[in-house]
Amino acid sequence: MVKWLTCVARRTVLTTFERWASTLAAVSLLAIASIASCVLAGQTTSGTSMSRSKSKPFCTGSPPVQKLSLGDYDVQAVINRPLSMMRRCMGRTGDEENAVKMLTAFVRERSFAWPTTGEPEQVVGYGKALEVILELSVIWALPLWFHVDLLPAAPSVRLQRGRAILLRPSMSSLLGRQTHEIISKYQDGYYMYTNFLMSTVFPLRPPSKSFAAFLSTRSGAVQEQIFRELSSLFDSLSPKPRLVEIGSMPKMVRNLSAMDWVKALRSVYSTRGLSINKSDLILASHGGSIKAIDSLFVSNTAQDIFFHTIWWFVQAMGSSVSSELRLSVSNIPEGAYFQPLICFYQVHTTYNVLLASINKAMLSAKARLTIASRLDNIRSVAVEKLRAYSKLSAETRRALSSVVESMSTVIWPEDDFGRPGGFEQYFGKPYNGTDSGFYAVWEWSRLQMFNRDSQAAATTGDHVAAAKIFALVGRALTSYNPVLNVLSISVAALRPPFYYGEGTSAMFYGGLGVIYAEGIFTAVDMMAHLLNEGAVMAPSDSADTRAFWNASWCYDVREAEMTFPSLPALDVAYASYLRFKHEASDLRLKGLSEYSPEQVFFATFCHCKCWTDMLKRKNSQVCNITTKNFSPFAEAFSCSANATAKQCAYV
Secondary structure (H helix, E strand, O other), X not given: OOOOOOOOOOOOOOOHHHHHHHHHHHHHHHHHHHHHHHHHHOOEEOOOOOOOOOOOOOEEOOOOEEEEOOEEEEHHHHHHHHHXXXXXXXXXXXXXXXXXXXXXXXXXXXXXXXXXXXXXOOOOOHHHHHHHHHHHHHHOOXXXXXXXXXXXXXXXHOEOOOEEEEEEEOOHHHHHHHHHHHXXXXXXXXXXXXXXXXXXXXXOOOEOHHHHHHHHHOXXXXXXXXXXXXXXXXXXXXXXXXXXEHHHHHHHOXXXXXXXXXXXXXXXXXXHHOOOOOOOEEEEOOOHHHHHHHHHHHHOOHHHHHHHHHHHHHHHHHHHHOHHHHHHHHOOOOHHHHHHHHHHHHHHHHHHHHHHHHHHHHOOHHHHHHHHHHHHHHHHHHHHHHHHOOOOOHHHHHHHHHHHHHOEEEOOOOHHHHOOOHHHHXXXXXXXXXOOOHHHHHHHHHHHHHHHHHOOOOOHHHHHHHHOOOOOEOOEOEEEEOOOOEEEEOHHHHOOOOXXXXXXXXXXXXXXXXXXXXXXXXXXXXXXXXXXXXXXXXXXXXXXXXXXXXXXXXXXXXXXXXXOOHHHHHHHHHHHHHHHOOOOOOOOOOOOOOOOHHHHHHHHHHHHOOEEOOOOOEEOHHHHHHHHOOHHHHHHOOOOHHHHOOOOOOO
């Protein structure tokens, strides 16, 4: 039925690195594709929208200034920051010796400064190790172990408290794991790598005996375990979130008391966190995060966790400081992937809000309104479907449909956060130093954030607005924030093959429409666990919760997991297409005139589900399994009656 598709579907075993590298490479390249030509040209993008026949950005040297109701909005200043950071990271300019001096001075007096000779050895407890992890994530925007956000709760999520601390898995563990595995497969690879970094980064601050001993004898094994357990969270297709009171955390994470959590959180949130106490809630978007923290804090000493976190920081920064290390990595087969991935991850972690703002400036107001209107169509159909799901209890149907009905969908930030100088107040002044290397601009961006938070310069509203913008989360192009009830969409989803500005409505609903619907059902499943057949989101010590999707609804239980969220999402997107399609423009495509608009809808869906690994093998298992369980697909391609037998029954 689908032999004509570009992607030939077949069973392909992908390694973790191949899956991750393919995904992040695709996401990162799509997200910055529209500004890449300007980076290479040393120019910047303007606010001019894309032409109807081109998919490339319009580059110019003139700085566009837009008028807001509250004043001028300098688009050029917004654009320059992520482009400058990306350009410096991809280049090999900069004074390595000066970068090491800056890094050494930066860590001095910080909690994550590596222990050095001449200083008394300190006894490190698990609480101290937690403080370092949280400080790097919250204050310095280096979420090595996990992302942490203190957020006010939206009324629509029915949380029993007015706020919650949201923990989300960090892709740093995936990057760290694959770097470690690649280095370790070479004879004495990790030993040589460790010695090289030590000789590069530590000359001005020699490591203490205990820290040096850890690096030479235990760091490899500790690092392998931590990277493996944290990165394995991304293998789960349906993570089970957990909502726990801080006072109950010691039951789930041994070796950390409730006061350890309270003290660590207060220390990183300064004025915003002074009132944090044991009754506050921690919401882990992936319940496995809590389990992984417990496992790692039980199987390793506090000192080893403390030392590893510092060593992880050194590795993250060392790769940006040493051009020789980068050159060595680029010479191995997997190396071509690493520099763009590392650079994009650094830029996205720092400036995801500004990257989204750049994309917004490239789309006309009409295009943005059309996208928003069509996505709203899909959400309204999803609400209708949820209200009619007979396999759910009446109370669950009401609760879940109410959450989706009240859900906000966010792709772009409001220009300048809605006030003159809003972005500059949040991100600080642009870098004005003379050092042309990446580390200098990275440190500057972090110090600006540090000053902002220590002076309480940004409002809670700014932090909430930033938290609504998409952040990298594994393979997905959407992410759901269960505290804010916000579904965020990556700007990477606004590029082919997911979205075509001049595409037909069949292409829109089969591409971006399905992606958005998948995000909705991922959110529905998350909220089903958190509400657990109740009317409010209440903390619980039990890991036993009720999922939205039940494997028993499908004839082949082995394939049931792979049908979610794509199957209910395909159902909603197709129903939305049939109801809201634009008949006048939904014409047959040039070169594909033998295919109906309905067939183009499914072709777009399957094209978006096609992944290519590093060996150029193509895989579209999700397309095959999902369409096999969806009757309208068989009808569109006039398949035999046998093709519709034994499908999932989930409505």
